[in-house]
Structures are given as C-alpha cells and as structure tokens.
Amino acid sequence: MPPRVTCYGGVGEIGGNKFVLEDGGVKVVLDFGTGFSDGSDYFDSSISPRGVNGAGDLFEFDLLPQIPGLYSVKALQNTRVKYTEPEFDAVVLSHFHSDHTGRIEYIDPKIPVFCGETTSLIHDAYTASTGSPLHGHPIRKFRTGDRFTIGPMEFHPVHVDHSIPGAYGFVVHTSGGTMAYTGDFRFHGPAGSMTRDFVDAARQAKPKLLLTEGTRVAPGDDGGNMSEPAVKKEALKMVRETKSLVFSTFRGNDVDRVNTFFDACQETGRRLVVSMKVALLLEKLTADRRLRVPRVGRDVDVYLRRKKKGKFDDSDYYTWERPFITKGLTAEDIRKKQKKVFLHLEAWNFPELIDIKPDRGGTYIHAATEAFNEEGEKEETLIRNWVGHVGFRYAQLHASGHAPGSEVGELVRDISAKKVVPIHTEYPELFGQFNMEGNWALEPPVRGKAVPIDT
Ligand SMILES: [Zn+2]
Numbered sequence: 001m002p003p004r005v006t007c008y009g010g011v012g013e014i015g016g017n018k019f020v021l022e023d024g025g026v027k028v029v030l031d032f033g034t035g036f037s038d039g040s041d042y043f044d045s046s047i048s049p050r051g052v053n054g055a056g057d058l059f060e061f062d063l064l065p066q067i068p069g070l071y072s073v074k075a076l077q078n079t080r081v082k083y084t085e086p087e088f089d090a091v092v093l094s095h096f097h098s099d100h101t102g103r104i105e106y107i108d109p110k111i112p113v114f115c116g117e118t119t120s121l122i123h124d125a126y127t128a129s130t131g132s133p134l135h136g137h138p139i140r141k142f143r144t145g146d147r148f149t150i151g152p153m154e155f156h157p158v159h160v161d162h163s164i165p166g167a168y169g170f171v172v173h174t175s176g177g178t179m180a181y182t183g184d185f186r187f188h189g190p191a192g193s194m195t196r197d198f199v200d201a202a203r204q205a206k207p208k209l210l211l212t213e214g215t216r217v218a219p220g221d222d223g224g225n226m227s228e229p230a231v232k233k234e235a236l237k238m239v240r241e242t243k244s245l246v247f248s249t250f251r252g253n254d255v256d257r258v259n260t261f262f263d264a265c266q267e268t269g270r271r272l273v274v275s276m277k278v279a280l281l282l283e284k285l286t287a288d289r290r291l292r293v294p295r296v297g298r299d300v301d302v303y304l305r306r307k308k309k310g311k312f313d314d315s316d317y318y319t320w321e322r323p324f325i326t327k328g329l330t331a332e333d334i335r336k337k338q339k340k341v342f343l344h345l346e347a348w349n350f351p352e353l354i355d356i357k358p359d360r361g362g363t364y365i366h367a368a369t370e371a372f373n374e375e376g377e378k379e380e381t382l383i384r385n386w387v388g389h390v391g392f393r394y395a396q397l398h399a400s401g402h403a404p405g406s407e408v409g410e411l412v413r414d415i416s417a418k419k420v421v422p423i424h425t426e427y428p429e430l431f432g433q434f435n436m437e438g439n440w441a442l443e444p445p446v447r448g449k450a451v452p453i454d455t
C-alpha cells in the first residue's frame with residue numbers, strides 16, 4: 001500500500017490531533033490528544049466517562065476511533081471490542097499538551113513513544129505528581145538534528161516555538177515521498193527562530209504533503225499578536241502600580257510565561273510563588289541545560305496549602321509534595337508578605353484566597369486565553385466573582401501559543417508542499433485564501449479517510 005496519512009482527530013476542530021501514518025505494513029501514530037470539546041454534548045464536570053469501561057464510553061460517542069491493534073488490554077477489557085496484539089510500531093509525539101497527548105493513556109503500552117528530551121522530563125515530572133498519559137510506555141528520546149527510522153520511514157524532528165518547551169515539527173521521508181507535520185507553532189515567542197528552522201528544513205525537503213495547524217486561521221482572528229516581551233512590559237506596569245498582592249492564573253508548564261513573571265518580580269522586588277506541581281516541574285526541567293528555568297528556593301518559592309488535617313504534617317501530603325513542606329509559604333506567610341509576592345494561583349485553588357485574606361486593591365492577571373466558548377465564559381464569570389470578592393482589579397494579559405492566520409499562510413507558501421491538509425483548525429477551507437496562485441491542492445481532512453502522500 002502506498003504511504004498515506006489518516007486523520008482521526010484535529011479534523012475541523014482545534015486540538016484533538018490524532019493521525020496515523022502508514023508505509024508498507026508499518027503504522028505510526030502521530031499525536032493522540034483529547035479534543036477541547038470532546039464529548040461536551042454528553043459529558044461535563046457532572047457526568048464523566050466511567051473508568052471501569054476503559055475506552056468503551058468514548059467509543060460510544062465516537063470520541064476515540066475503533067482501530068484494531070492500537071489499544072491496551074485495560075482500555076478494552078470491559079468493552080465489546082476484543083484486544084489484539086499491537087499493529088502499530090510507534091507513537092510519535094510533537095509536544096506535551098493534552099490536546100496532543102491526552103488519549104495516549106488508552107494506547108497499548110507495548111507501543112513505544114518517541115518524544116523530545118524536554119518532553120520526557122515533563123513526563124517524568126507529571127508521572128511523579130499528578131500522572132502522565134505516557135505512563136508505562138517505553139520512551140525513545142530525540143532532539144533537533146537527530147534522525148530516527150520506523151520501518152521504511154525516516155523522521156527528522158525539528159524544534160518549533162510554542163507555549164510549552166520541547167515542541168517539535170517533523171519532516172518524514174516515506175517510500176512514496178516526503179511529508180511534513182508542523183505540530184503547534186508560533187513565530188512571536190521568545191524562540192521564534194526555531195519555528196523558522198523547521199520551515200527551512202521542511203522547504204528544503206520538498207514535501208509532497210503538509211499537515212499544518214491553523215488554530216488562528218479563523219474569521220474572527222484580528223491578527224493581534226501580543227508577544228511575550230509585551231506581556232512582560234504590561235505586567236511590570238501593573239505590578240509597579242499595585243500596593244498589595246498580585247496573583248495570576250497561567251499554565252505552569254509554559255516556561256516562557258514563568259520566566260516573564262519571574263523577570264517582572266526581579267525588577268520589582270517581589271517573589272514569584274508557585275504551586276508544588278509547578279515547583280516539581282521546574283526542578284525536573286533544570287536538567288535541560290538549554291532551557292532557562294528559575295531555581296526553586298533560590299529564585300521562586302512554593303505555596304503550601306492546607307490539606308487533610310490542615311496542620312502541615314507530612315502525612316497530610318503525597319510523598320512527592322513532602323520535600324516542599326519545610327520551604328513552603330503558607331497563606332499566613334503570603335498575607336504578611338503580600339506587597340512582596342506574585343502568586344501563581346490556578347482557578348481551582350481560588351478558595352485559598354479565603355485563608356490568605358489579601359488587602360483590597362491588589363491585581364489579578366488572567367494570563368491565559370480569553371474565553372472562546374460557553375464553558376470558558378462560565379469559568380470567567382466565576383473568576384471575576386472571586387476577584388471582585390477580594391476587591392482586586394482584573395487584567396487580561398496573554399501571548400498566544402499559535403501564529404496568527406497571516407503567518408500560517410506565509411508558512412504554507414514558504415514550505416510550498418504539493419498538497420496541504422489543514423488540521424487543528426475549525427476552518428480548514430479558509431486555507432484556500434493562501435493559494436491565490438493555485439500552486440498546491442487544498443485537502444481539508446475527512447475523519448477516518450486516508451490521504452496518499454503522493455498524487
Ligand atoms: Zn494543540
């Protein structure tokens with residue numbers, strides 16, 4: 001069979017990337033993530049898929065494709081689908097966001113996962129704390145410049161800039177020509193030149209097919225592009241104006257954002273305080289010499305929240321949390337030092353504000369994507385209520401992890417593949433606007449339909 005790629009997710013949706021690349025009898029899964037709205041018609045915070053039914057509850061609503069030889073014994077044991085030995089040779093992962101990794105937990109752990117070295121460190125940190133979807137799989141690590149082969153396919157991973165460290169795109173040589181996959185990318189982050197490296201490598205390989213993300217190829221995207229340095233500039237202004245506590249919600253694995261707020265703290269004499277989970281991640285990531293990561297203890301402090309009996313006893317905490325207890329700052333410590341603290345606080349930890357009791361007049365920075373659906377709007381209302389309750393001002397400040405539509409168009413033109421399959425976008429057909437000269441064929445993906453690399 002000629003080499004081909006089949007999309008099972010990321011089809012007309014942002015996230016949920018699930019692709020299968022086949023060459024001869026060799027099959028590779030390229031990302032296997034959870035869609036952002038996966039199952040929201042049937043499941044929400046009050047109705048969840050049952051663990052006992054493995055992948056069965058997801059099969060019911062077609063939230064996972066029923067592919068033979070892919071899933072684990074555990075995922076299938078109580079379902080109507082019979083387990084068979086793996087027919088897949090590898091999972092190749094672009095980066096550690098759940099919309100790319102989330103469903104790997106159902107894949108047979110006999111199948112190895114290929115990921116970047118930084119991603120493997122993030123996986124280690126999550127395994128030690130709240131769990132990783134890669135758990136149990138043999139991990140094969142790569143870096144930019146490496147080449148690895150899976151059957152007749154040769155993979156060239158090339159770093160890209162994104163809102164989590166260790167993000168990659170791939171150039172893949174198959175027996176029927178070359179294909180390229182962008183993963184998620186942006187040019188406006190602190191390491192935008194890495195995405196440029198990927199574009200150059202892909203162009204030089206003259207790919208027949210390009211699988212590209214298009215998150216912001218959308219009618220509503222205004223091309224507005226706050227960069228990470230701009231976030232820092234605005235944050236500095238806000239922190240300087242604030243006389244009491246500053247607290248912020250942001251993704252703790254966005255190390256660029258951690259550095260941005262760490263820098264803002266350095267310049268204003270505040271201490272950045274993060275959760276134990278983020279502290280553990282930062283500690284693991286210090287092993288990556290190429291990453292700039294603030295040191296726990298020296299540069300950032302850890303928030304010590306009350307658990308179980310509420311007395312800060314070792315037995316109140318998980319083993320991985322215990323080393324942080326003696327160095328942790330309690331709610332009372334934060335209140336005493338509030339003029340000198342910048343606290344990272346996820347929304348689910350907002351009840352901590354009841355213990356902290358900060359003085360009114362502080363600043364809250366929502367350093368995440370603005371609400372884009374009903375669920376997001378509901379969360380925003382809750383956040384605004386909490387912020388109002390403590391008498392703080394609410395500020396929105398964020399640099400997107402994704403390139404604006406116009407820059408995606410430039411990437412498509414630069415790489416100039418013969419065929420373009422837009423994924424990780426709600427508007428694949430909008431890519432037609434980048435093809436004024438008609439130099440390539442637009443192939444909007446169809447769930448479960450194979451697209452040959454060549455032709
Ligand atoms: Zn994504």
Ligand SMILES: [Zn+2]
Nearest residue numbers: 095097162184
């Ligand atoms: Zn991502």
